[in-house]
Amino acid sequence: MVSMFCGVLLGLLLTQAALDRELGFNKLRFGPWIGNPRLGGIFADPYSKAMLARSGELPLGGGEGLTLVAERDSAGNALSAHCTYTIAGDVPPARYWTLAVSYRDGRLIDNPSQRFGFTSSEIVRGADGKINLVASSLPRAGNWIPLAGAEPLRLTLRLYDAPLANESGGVQPIWPVITRLQCP
Structure with missing residues (x-):
C-alpha cells in the first residue's frame, strides 16, 4: 500500500514537473530568446498540449508565426524591473x-504611461533599419518601455507570418540582443 501511494505521488510530481516546462520539449534557443515552432501545431508533444490546456493559452499556429520569450539578458542574467536594458539589433x-x-506569469506591468511594448508599425528605427529600445523604470527619450515592480520580467517577441515559423533548424537568423546597462 505504501509503495503504491509513493508510486502515484511520484507519478503526479513528475507529471507536474513536465507540465511546468516552459514552451514544451521542442524548444529552440536563439541567444536569450526561446521558442517552440511546434507548440501551436498538430505535431506538439503531449506534454505541451497538456500545458496549454492547463494554462488556457492560445499559441500561434505553425503557419501563423512564432512566439519567443526571454527571461534573461544576452549575458545570462535574469531580467529585473530594477535594471535598465537595451533591446537592439535586427528582428x-x-x-x-x-x-x-510582462511579469513571468504573463501579467502586464502596471505603469502610468500604459506602454507595455512596441509593434513593428510604430517603432522608430535607426538609419540602418535596426531597432533600439530601452526598458527602464526611469523615463527615456525614444523607444522606451517603462518597467515597474519587484518581480522577475519576461520579454515576448511575436513574429506574425514569419518565414521561419515552420522551420526547426537550419540557418539561424539574427535576433535582438538584450543588454543590461545598469542595475542598482
Whole structure:
C-alpha cells in the first residue's frame, strides 16, 4: 500500500514537473530568446498540449508565426524591473511583430504611461533599419518601455507570418540582443 501511494505521488510530481516546462520539449534557443515552432501545431508533444490546456493559452499556429520569450539578458542574467536594458539589433523577417514586457506569469506591468511594448508599425528605427529600445523604470527619450515592480520580467517577441515559423533548424537568423546597462 505504501509503495503504491509513493508510486502515484511520484507519478503526479513528475507529471507536474513536465507540465511546468516552459514552451514544451521542442524548444529552440536563439541567444536569450526561446521558442517552440511546434507548440501551436498538430505535431506538439503531449506534454505541451497538456500545458496549454492547463494554462488556457492560445499559441500561434505553425503557419501563423512564432512566439519567443526571454527571461534573461544576452549575458545570462535574469531580467529585473530594477535594471535598465537595451533591446537592439535586427528582428527576423516577419510581416508584423510585437515586443512586450510582462511579469513571468504573463501579467502586464502596471505603469502610468500604459506602454507595455512596441509593434513593428510604430517603432522608430535607426538609419540602418535596426531597432533600439530601452526598458527602464526611469523615463527615456525614444523607444522606451517603462518597467515597474519587484518581480522577475519576461520579454515576448511575436513574429506574425514569419518565414521561419515552420522551420526547426537550419540557418539561424539574427535576433535582438538584450543588454543590461545598469542595475542598482
